[in-house]
Amino acid sequence: MTTLVLRARRAVTPEGVRPVTVAVTDGRITAVLPGADAVASAAREIVLAEDEVLLPGLVDSHVHVNEPGRTEWEGFASATRAAALGGVTTIVDMPLNSVPPTTTVHGLDVKRSVARDQVAVDVGFWGGAVPENCAPGATEELRALHERGVYGFKAFLSPSGVDEFGHLSPDQLRTAAAAIGGFGGQIIVHAEDPSVLVGAPAASGREYAAFLASRPDAAEHEAIALVIETARRTGTRAHILHLSSASALPLIARARADGVPLTVETCPHYLTLEAEAIPAGATQFKCCPPIRGHANRDLLWRALSDGLIDCVVSDHSPSTPDLKNLDTGDFGTAWGGVSGLQVGFSAVWTEARRRGVPLEDVVRWMSSGPARVAGVEGKGSIVGGGDADFAIVAPEETLHVVARDLQHRNPVSAYDGADLVGRVRRTILRGADVDLEAPAGRLLTRG
Structure with missing residues (x-):
């Protein structure tokens, strides 16, 4: 028997924005009927x-839970x-900055054991590719993690910021x-090239321009070229995380035209913020690779x-406030x-709306797009047979962001004080309203 029916005059579906009646049975979509009055x-x-x-429940495949x-x-x-209140019904957790990191089956088991019974939305896991499991003859741990259902393997080409998750040399990347x-x-x-970073001016002080100069476009460009060549030679699917520099786009376009198995993501902060507007000492805006300039954002x-x-x-990557150097504003040593x-979602939709980009494009980039790239099945689209995950959104309602009111563990946000549009009013996971006090999310495995 059908357990839930949703009637919407506007729904974002693979066929576009249209009126639908959605039938749900046992947590899955059983029918998407034309018209809100079907x-x-x-x-x-x-x-x-x-x-x-x-909307379909959004999918965020780049979250650091720690x-x-x-x-x-x-x-x-x-x-x-926090994910649920933002309309996100599925996240995929990064293998750092937890201790232990998710670079071994033991690390994955520990992480899953502490996550179980805590999660308000569904959670999958990435594995990590580090020097210890990427040396010749030492890659069986990668296969074991794959068999346990991680969605893929994250690697750094430059220092990660934490000692227990080392970065790969070019040879180790090829082996992995x-x-x-x-x-x-x-x-x-x-993808940032450490040799370029070492040769760049050192970051120190309160001026954002000095920090930006320490992470030049060339660092991304050179590292992405290495990833493309590695994917070309091995045929292994490769994904570029958090692209910030538009200078690499021609490289990516040529690789795609050549059939290299390559996908690319970017992040809300690269699409909505710009270097020219970041105040001195505002370390809540620091990330790596960095937020770049206005013209780069347009590209x-x-x-x-x-x-x-x-x-x-x-790329939700929080820390405690003290690690952000909020007292000194020193970009050089801030996390x-x-x-x-x-x-x-609200941040991206606010900027998209200003640019005349339709809502269905934003939803595709933040739902079915991440689900496809990560390989999370049954998520990100309002289609028959998929999980009954939805976000009910008022796209014209304003939202004033106050960092201390967010569900993030620490009251630090680059969006603090921002006025956005697009309020998530209700989030539904497998046909049931998300209850923040009674978490009912599941731990996902690939396939």
Whole structure:
């Protein structure tokens, strides 16, 4: 028997924005009928208001939860509550900055054990590719993690910021990619070239321009070229994480034209913020790679519209306030990471609306796009057979962001004080309203 019917005059579906009646049974979508008044009955019915739009639950495939080990930075309870209030019904957790990191089966088991019974939304996991499991003859741990259902393997080409998650040399990257491709996995890469970073001016002080100069476009450009060549030679699927520099877009376009198995993401902060507007000492804006200039931002938007960038994800990478140097404003030693999980959709939609970009494009970039790239099945689209995950959004309602009111564990956000549009009014996971006090999310595995 149908357990839930949703009636929406506007719903974002793969066929576009249209009126639909959605039938749900046992947590899955059983029918998507044309028209908000299609004949359907159920034990429970939700009728959207005139100013509301039904979206698929958003998917964020780049979230640093940090539990266990650095739970004071962000834990599963707080992160998934924030996700739910932002319309995100599925996250994929990064393998750092937890202790232990998710670079071994043991690390994965520890992380899953602490996440279980805490999560308000569904959670999957990335594995990590580090020097210890990427040396010749030492890659069996990667295969074991793959068999346990991680969605792929994250690698850094420059220092990660934490000692327990080392970065790969070019030879180690090639070894890892060959091994991962051998069992059908994918490698996802933080692409900044350490040799370029070492040669750049040192970052110090309160001026954002000095920090930006320390992470030049060339660092991304050179590292992305290495990733492309590695994917070309091995045939292994490769994904570029958090693209900030538009200078690499021609490289990516040529690789795609050549059939290199390559996907690319960018983040809300690269699409909505700009270097020219970051005040001195405002270390809440520090992330790596950095937020770049106004003209660069325009090129990222164009690449999204052209399909060259596949998806938009948060790279939610929080820390405690003291690590952000909020007292001194020193960009050189502040932790690099933007906290934006709860407000990412609203931030992107606010800027998209200003640019005349339709809502359905934003939703695709933040739902089916990440689900496809990560390989999370049954998520990100309002289609028959998919999970009944939805966000009910008022796209014209304003939202004033106050960092201390967000569900993120620490009250630090680059969006503090921002006035956005697009309020998430209700989040539904497998046909049930998300209850922040009674978390009912599940732990996901690939396939």
